[in-house]
Amino acid sequence: MRYLYFALVLLAGCPKKEPPKPAVDAAPVVTARVTELDRDEDAFAKVLEEDPAILAIGEAHAQRGATAASSAKRFTEELLPLLAGRASNLVVELMIPPGNCAKQTAEMKETQKPVVSQQAETNQNEYVLMGTEARKYGLMPDPLRPSCADLGAINDAGADAIEKSLETIARLTTDLVTRRLAHAGKKMVVTYGGALHNDATPPPERAAWAFGPALSKQVDGRYVELDLYVPDFITTDDTWKKQPWYPDWEAHKASGKALLVKLAPKNYVIVLSKK
Numbered sequence: 001m002r003y004l005y006f007a008l009v010l011l012a013g014c015p016k017k018e019p020p021k022p023a024v025d026a027a028p029v030v031t032a033r034v035t036e037l038d039r040d041e042d043a044f045a046k047v048l049e050e051d052p053a054i055l056a057i058g059e060a061h062a063q064r065g066a067t068a069a070s071s072a073k074r075f076t077e078e079l080l081p082l083l084a085g086r087a088s089n090l091v092v093e094l095m096i097p098p099g100n101c102a103k104q105t106a107e108m109k110e111t112q113k114p115v116v117s118q119q120a121e122t123n124q125n126e127y128v129l130m131g132t133e134a135r136k137y138g139l140m141p142d143p144l145r146p147s148c149a150d151l152g153a154i155n156d157a158g159a160d161a162i163e164k165s166l167e168t169i170a171r172l173t174t175d176l177v178t179r180r181l182a183h184a185g186k187k188m189v190v191t192y193g194g195a196l197h198n199d200a201t202p203p204p205e206r207a208a209w210a211f212g213p214a215l216s217k218q219v220d221g222r223y224v225e226l227d228l229y230v231p232d233f234i235t236t237d238d239t240w241k242k243q244p245w246y247p248d249w250e251a252h253k254a255s256g257k258a259l260l261v262k263l264a265p266k267n268y269v270i271v272l273s274k275k
Contacts, residue, residue, distance in 0.1 A: 033248070033261060033262045033263070034248045034251075034252065034259065034260070034261050034262075035259075035260040036252055036255055036257045036258070036259060036260075037257060037258045037259075037260060038257055038258070038273075039258060039273070040074065040078050040079060040258045040270065040272050040273050041078055041079065041082060042258065043258040043259075043260040043270045044078075044079045044082055044270065045082060046260055047224060047226050047260070047268050047270070048082065048086070050224045050266055051222070052188050052219075052222050052223060052224035052266070053181070053184075053188055053189070053219035053222035053223070054177060054181070054188060054189050054190075054191070054215050054216075054218075054219055054222065054223045054224070055087070055188050055189075055190045055191070055224050055226060056190075056191045056197075056198035056200075056211075056212060056215070056223065056224065056225050056226065057075070057190065057191060057192045057193075057198065057226050057227070057228060058193065058194060058195025058196070058197065058198040058199075058225070058226070058227045058228070059071035059072060059075075059192075059193075059194065059195055059227065059228050059229070060194075060195060060229060060230075060233060061194060068230055068232035068233065068275070069230070069275065070126060070230060071228040071229060071230050071272070072126040072127060072130060072192070073126050074228075074230065074272055075130070075192065075228060076126070076129060076130045076133050079228075080130070080133055080134060080137060080139075081137055083134075083137055083139060083188075083190060084137035084138055084139075085137075085138060086187060086188060087138075087139050087187055087188045087189065087190045088139065088140065088180065088183070088184040088185070088187040088188070088189060089139060089140045089141075089142050089177075089180045089184065089189045089190065090130070090131065090134040090139045090140070090141050090142065090190045090191075090192060091142040091144075091173060091176055091177055091180070091189065091190065091191040091192070092127050092130060092131055092141060092142065092143055092144075092191075092192050092193065093127070093144065093169060093173075093191075093192065093193025093194060093197070094124070094127045094128065094131070094143040094144065095143065095144045095145070095146050095169075095172075096143045096144070096145050097145075097146055097148075097151060098145075098146075098147065098148055100148065101147075101148030101151060101152075104148055104151035104152050104155060105151060107151070107155040108151050108154060108155060108165075127192075130192065131143065139190070142176055142180065144169065144172040144173065144176065145172070145176075146168060146172060150168050150172070153168070154168060163208075163209075166196065166197075166208070166209040167208045167209060169193070169194075169197060169209070170197055170208065170209050170210055170211045171211075173191060173193070173197065173211045174211040174214050174215060177189050177191060177211070177215055178215070178218060181218065181219070191211075195227045196209050196210070197209060197210055197211055197212075198210070198211070198212055198225050198226075198227070199212045199225065200212035200213060200216050200223055200225050200266070200267065201213070201264075212225060221266070223266060224266045224267075224268070225266065225267045225268065226268045226269070226270065227268070227269045227270070228269075228270050228272060229269065229270070229271045229272065230271075230272055231249075231253065231256075231271055231272065231273075231274050232274075234246075234249060234271070244263055245261040245263060245269045245271075248261045249261075249271055253271075256273060256274035257273055257274075258270060258271070258272055258273040259271040
């Protein structure tokens with residue numbers, strides 16, 4: 001099966017196991033908005049206490065040459081089990097083009113090369129594995145399925161092809177999650193992809209790339225935004241330092257623990273523990 005992996009970085013998306021239980025004897029360090037926890041699972045469990053109808057998870061995709069495990073890999077191995085029995089679907093930022101538009105698909109891959117070439121070759125496979133593992137915990141994995149017309153419109157955008165692909169991801173995710181919500185019952189729908197897309201209140205210049213505002217309205221605010229970051233990927237580059245949670249990271253990174261930052265109501269960042 002052919003996949004198109006649209007992984008644009010935010011900064012410059014066997015037998016069934018029992019879900020791990022949060023530790024109860026840990027004494028977290030708490031400030032007005034920051035909590036240190038010994039385990040990533042405990043930080044994730046605190047986010048789940050919000051009881052979202054939609055949990056929109058974003059990441060900074062692993063870049064070429066990265067040696068640490070990516071956010072996607074660690075989410076799959078550590079956090080995904082906590083969604084067993086609580087989520088119906090996992091919508092992933094992985095596009096499966098129709099089989100009858102090979103020409104558009106080939107052109108699309110060429111269009112995306114400047115971005116994808118900068119990223120770890122394992123990214124796409126990790127998203128595929130995430131979907132496979134989701135089934136073990138009762139979640140239906142849902143890739144995005146663009147039409148031939150969608151791919152053609154991106155290819156025809158010329159110099160604006162990357163921006164057009166970002167808009168397409170947001171639209172397809174909005175449409176797919178909307179359909180899944182109709183059958184989710186009391187369970188949540190989870191999305192996983194680049195952190196450009198899950199913003200509930202994006203800046204105007206990125207509004208067309210975000211599905212957060214439209215989906216949040218659909219669930220009367222029961223939309224929880226969560227960004228996951230690997231500490232090894234965080235640098236002193238100005239783009240990272242401009243992130244609103246960066247001072248919290250600077251103050252707490254020496255502990256090596258999972259860092260949960262509540263930026264606003266229903267808006268969280270988890271910097272995963274140092275491995």
